[in-house]
Amino acid sequence: MARPLINVPAKIKRGQVFEIKTLISHIMETGFRYTTTGAQIPRDIVTAFSCSYNGEEIFRADLYPAISANPFLTFFTTATESGTLDFKWIGDKGFSETATAKIVVE
Amino acid sequence: MNRRMSLLRTVVCRAVVSAMTAFAIAGAALGADIPLDKRRSGYADLGRDSKAMQDDDTINPATLWVLDGEALWKEKTGAANRACADCHQDATISMKGVAARYPAFSPARKAPIDLEQRINLCRSEHQQAPPLAYESHDLLALTAYVGRQSRGMAVTPPSDGRLTPFIEAGRKLFTRRIGQIDMSCAQCHDDNWGKKLAGSLIPQAQPTGYPIYRLEWQSLGSLQRRLRNCMTGLRAEAYEYGAPENVNLELFLMWRARGMQVETPAVRP
Numbered sequence: 122m123a124r125p126l127i128n129v130p131a132k133i134k135r136g137q138v139f140e141i142k143t144l145i146s147h148i149m150e151t152g153f154r155y156t157t158t159g160a161q162i163p164r165d166i167v168t169a170f171s172c173s174y175n176g177e178e179i180f181r182a183d184l185y186p187a188i189s190a191n192p193f194l195t196f197f198t199t200a201t202e203s204g205t206l207d208f209k210w211i212g213d214k215g216f217s218e219t220a221t222a223k224i225v226v227e
Numbered sequence: 228m229n230r231r232m233s234l235l236r237t238v239v240c241r242a243v244v245s246a247m248t249a250f251a252i253a254g255a256a257l258g259a260d261i262p263l264d265k266r267r268s269g270y271a272d273l274g275r276d277s278k279a280m281q282d283d284d285t286i287n288p289a290t291l292w293v294l295d296g297e298a299l300w301k302e303k304t305g306a307a308n309r310a311c312a313d314c315h316q317d318a319t320i321s322m323k324g325v326a327a328r329y330p331a332f333s334p335a336r337k338a339p340i341d342l343e344q345r346i347n348l349c350r351s352e353h354q355q356a357p358p359l360a361y362e363s364h365d366l367l368a369l370t371a372y373v374g375r376q377s378r379g380m381a382v383t384p385p386s387d388g389r390l391t392p393f394i395e396a397g398r399k400l401f402t403r404r405i406g407q408i409d410m411s412c413a414q415c416h417d418d419n420w421g422k423k424l425a426g427s428l429i430p431q432a433q434p435t436g437y438p439i440y441r442l443e444w445q446s447l448g449s450l451q452r453r454l455r456n457c458m459t460g461l462r463a464e465a466y467e468y469g470a471p472e473n474v475n476l477e478l479f480l481m482w483r484a485r486g487m488q489v490e491t492p493a494v495r496p
Contacts, residue, residue, distance in 0.1 A: 126290060
């Protein structure tokens, strides 16, 4: 059950810097572990994350095996226009998850 | 006749012995108990970042389980095609304080049952659904969701006389040396809390935040998982999930934490 959790202020003043918090459930299996019978557990991680603000990319991150399960990413941007924030996670085994958040700039 | 007599003798003997051990344990353990005002949750010893993680639901990864639990609460399941919500309605009202008083006595089993067992009992009796496995995502999610409704409330073990022998059994397990390391729970968590074991701080083992998101596990986990963890650490054979010994320990720990605040779902290193 992959489920992203987004937290942004619903209303914000123009020009103000605000924080965007994202959390997604993912096991982030490193690929370095073995089962008790010696079989390698294949890597299964989120490899990339991006966030766009009204279609323009404002934040992007590449993720690696050392990042813990349920990755929590937080970053800041400046409030320019009302609109939507689109989030996208891509990962191994065809993992793909999106989320959107609305923001009102006054 | 003969057989019945010898059986009777055994029962009487056993009763006398258990009464004696009960006195001995009560006497020996009373001095070692942590004074009520000296008790502290593991939260107090968390780092700044971990505290922030527990305090803010939008950062706490356990929220992912709580939200799944909320969805499961409303999901119809089993042969009866009923959801938890069909009987208990709004969990934010009906489940308030429930986790704070579990484990509770089950007349049907003549023994205490913990919250996970209560959920599975509900599933088998009312939903006619197969029980959820211990530590499965769904059981953790439901337990976390139910537990969340008691956050901030005081741990209030039921004043049920039928639980007394089980609390004592739990205390006995807590104070009994086990494993190759040959130590009891109490030696660390009653006698040496606040000191270091290798680089780690020894906590008081207060069960106020379960199920917890443990950073070491990278996942949510139950109190029984944590107990088994310690037993393995002592190189003892851990009791199976759902074993009466584990439930008695849970019961004793909740009794020991009476009055402390429920933090479910907590974050721990």
